[in-house]
Every structure is written in C-alpha cells, then in structure tokens.
Amino acid sequence: MTAQGQRRELAEFLRSRRARRTPAEAGLPTVGRRRTPGLRREEVATLAGVSITWYTWLEQARNIRVSRQILGSLATALGLDAVERAHLFRLADEPPPDRASRTELPPQYELLLTHLDPNPAFIVNPRFDILAWNRGCELLYGELGALSASRRNVLWLTFTVPEVREMTRDWETEAALTVALFRTQANEGILAPEITGLIAELSDASPDFARLWRRKDLAPFVPKARTIDHPVLGEVTLDYVKLHVANDDKTLVSYLLPPGSEMESQFLKLTGNPDA
16 A cells, blocks of 8 residues: 555544544533534544644645654544554554553463463463463473563563573574564564563663664564473474464464373473373
C-alpha cells in the first residue's frame, strides 16, 4: 500500500468509528436535534485535545504526522477496543501500544503446555518474556517461578545466567542467533518503550549483548536441532520448533525429545512424572 493509500485508510477508519460513536457513549450531552447519530468532528477533536483544523486534515488524508500520544487520545475519544486501537496505530505507522507487555493467556494454552511435558515448552511475547512454561522447561532453565517477571526472559537468561551459558553448546553462535531473531520478531515494535527499555537494561548488564545488538543482525527462524550440555543428563540433543499463537503476538517454543527414547525416559523421571 502506498503512503497516500495508507493515509486514506486511516481517514476512512476514523470516519467510520466517529459515525458509530454516540454522544451519550462519549459522555457528551445530547441537546437538540442531530443530523446523524455519530460524533461531529469538533466533538472528537475536543475529546482528543486537538484542534478541529488538525483533526479535519487527518480525516482528509493530509500528509501530517500523528504522535503516539494523540493516537491514544483519539482511540479513547472514539471508544476503540484493543483490536481497533492496534489497527489505528498500525495505520499511522506506529507499533501498537503495550504489544509486548500483555501477559494474559487463555487456560487452554496452559493445558497444552502440560500435555507437552516432558518436552520443554514455553510461551513468549515479542519482548521474549516467558509467560507460561511446563516442568520440562524448568529442567532446562531452572526454577522460573522464582524469578521476577522482568527477568523471566529468554534474553536475560541467555546473557546473565551463568548456568544457562555454561550448558549452551557454542554459546556465541546461539546468543548471536537469539539476538538476531529478537530484532527480526520485534519488527515494527522495535521503537516501542517496552522494547527500548529492555535493550537499554540488557546493554548495561551484559557487554556481550551490547556488542551483538550493535551488529544489527536479522535472522529468520529455522527449525533445527540444538545440543545442550545438561548438568545432570550430559549431552542432550533436542529438535527446536516455534509456533505462533493464533490471533495474538505470542509464540509457543518447544524442544522435542525423540519419542520412546532413553532421553525421554530421563526427562520424565526428572520432571516428576508419576508414570515414569
């Protein structure tokens, strides 16, 4: 889509949502007869704290820049839900708000992680925060529940936890790939405050992360096997796969044990599976 085409889409979206929003829903008094049930331009402008001229230009698809703060004000004035708000931000070439901080997960995903045991599996958001995990995952990464939510993160584990580093075969290659995947998956959200804040903290905490981040490498995800030098099991080779959660920005990550193998039996015992 061209820039002008995107501005037209933004203008049409704003007009459509303005027409659906009644004065009563916006908390405005309904005095006298109105030609349409929706809000007037000047009412949206007042509610959002912008001038009527500026808002009119926006609905006319003029070439003007819209800040994240004003987008948020417009979304509130128009009563947009989370999906509509994210769509508004994307039309304005801005990453959706809070896209990397949402932590809600339907209970079905927690159940899925349980069924994947003893295969280590977890779900992450675009910030690489680990939102949910199973017992197999804790066998690899330790007691994740003991970490604060801000440190329960793949990047923090990779760059600041010595035990994770020690068991990672060819740590430099794996760490560089993790950083490149993170930059690729962050995509248009790379400048979102929750992402830039994470990058700044990690750069201060780990010179290795700062060095690899400066390389600006990008990499697509390719399913492959990973070899880990586990402190109890010794050398462990696991297939590594990712699946995107439908209608969401989260990702399911799983390491797959060879079915029926001695390795699987060992993982079953160490994760406390009663059938092992």
